[in-house]
Amino acid sequence: MLTIDRVSKHFGGVYANRDVSMEVPDGELRGVIGPNGAGKSTLFNLVAGHLRPDSGSVSLDGRPLDRMPPHVRARHGVAIVFQGARLFPGMTVLENVMVGAHARTHGGLVAAVVRPPSQRRQERETRELAERCLARVGLEAAAQQPAAALPLGQQRRLQVARALAGQPRVLLLDEPASGLRAGERTDLTDLVRELNADGMTILLVEHDVGMVTSLAHRITVLDLGEVIADGTPAEVTTDPRVITAYLGAGGQHAAQHTGAQHVAHR
Numbered sequence: 001m002l003t004i005d006r007v008s009k010h011f012g013g014v015y016a017n018r019d020v021s022m023e024v025p026d027g028e029l030r031g032v033i034g035p036n037g038a039g040k041s042t043l044f045n046l047v048a049g050h051l052r053p054d055s056g057s058v059s060l061d062g063r064p065l066d067r068m069p070p071h072v073r074a075r076h077g078v079a080i081v082f083q084g085a086r087l088f089p090g091m092t093v094l095e096n097v098m099v100g101a102h103a104r105t106h107g108g109l110v111a112a113v114v115r116p117p118s119q120r121r122q123e124r125e126t127r128e129l130a131e132r133c134l135a136r137v138g139l140e141a142a143a144q145q146p147a148a149a150l151p152l153g154q155q156r157r158l159q160v161a162r163a164l165a166g167q168p169r170v171l172l173l174d175e176p177a178s179g180l181r182a183g184e185r186t187d188l189t190d191l192v193r194e195l196n197a198d199g200m201t202i203l204l205v206e207h208d209v210g211m212v213t214s215l216a217h218r219i220t221v222l223d224l225g226e227v228i229a230d231g232t233p234a235e236v237t238t239d240p241r242v243i244t245a246y247l248g249a250g251g252q253h254a255a256q257h258t259g260a261q262h263v264a265h266r
């Protein structure tokens with residue numbers, strides 16, 4: 001169980017998160033939606049440890065994560081795929097995933113690249129793990145290609161494979177479908193559904209509300225840093241506060257951008 005307990009974070013005078021609480025049981029796929037600037041990325045960064053909250057606490061199975069830096073949280077099973085995450089373009093697809101595996105087993109990049117002879121066995125295990133992760137996202141045939149050569153949809157799958165190489169229990173996906181074409185989006189949606197069906201707990205931030213409602217067991221809705229709704233997709237997409245929050249976020253144009261039309265017309 002991932003527990004987020006009354007977490008607050010402000011930047012200057014702006015509360016990016018204010019008393020945000022959430023309980024995500026093992027195996028759940030939780031959607032997190034909200035208009036632009038609602039605080040979704042901030043929340044993910046607080047959970048993954050890239051930001052420290054002003055107050056409140058994040059714990060996994062009752063163990064507080066608050067004092068742990070991101071790489072220690074990763075070892076405890078929390079992985080994040082950042083919005084707009086970058087790959088190492090000069091490395092192959094497989095090497096990119098091996099970096100993800102080393103992030104868990106070693107100091108990270110240096111060990112992954114230098115490969116001291118004493119670590120040969122571990123190197124082989126890491127390679128095998130990376131190959132399994134690539135196969136899991138359907139990229140095994142591309143293992144030796146330069147990462148930069150992949151189309152965007154496959155780059156996103158590679159980012160997921162890199163996160164899987166850390167063998168997480170909880171996977172945070174921040175707008176994984178942004179910029180993808182319809183077919184790529186469908187493939188990614190299927191992948192996220194399969195990972196969850198295999199038992200992975202997933203938190204998904206996505207502007208494509210249709211994608212979130214089709215995948216999530218429950219959805220938490222943020223607006224101006226606060227939780228304004230929490231429930232099943234059917235509950236939150238018919239919640240008047242949610243519809244108002246989307247339509248109020250800069251009018252019709254913003255509503256279209258955020259997918260609020262989808263919310264409003266359900």
Ligand SMILES: Nc1ncnc2c1ncn2[C@@H]1O[C@H](COP(=O)(O)OP(=O)(O)OP(=O)(O)O)[C@@H](O)[C@H]1O
Pocket residue numbers: 011014015016034035036037038039040041042043
């Ligand atoms: N590092 C920062 N410094 C200052 N303000 C920030 C910082 N990060 C976020 N904010 C502010 O905090 C609020 C929440 O931002 P956040 O990026 O978490 O929202 P979001 O819901 O992820 O938005 P989007 O959907 O546009 O990605 C916004 O008002 C934003 O401008």
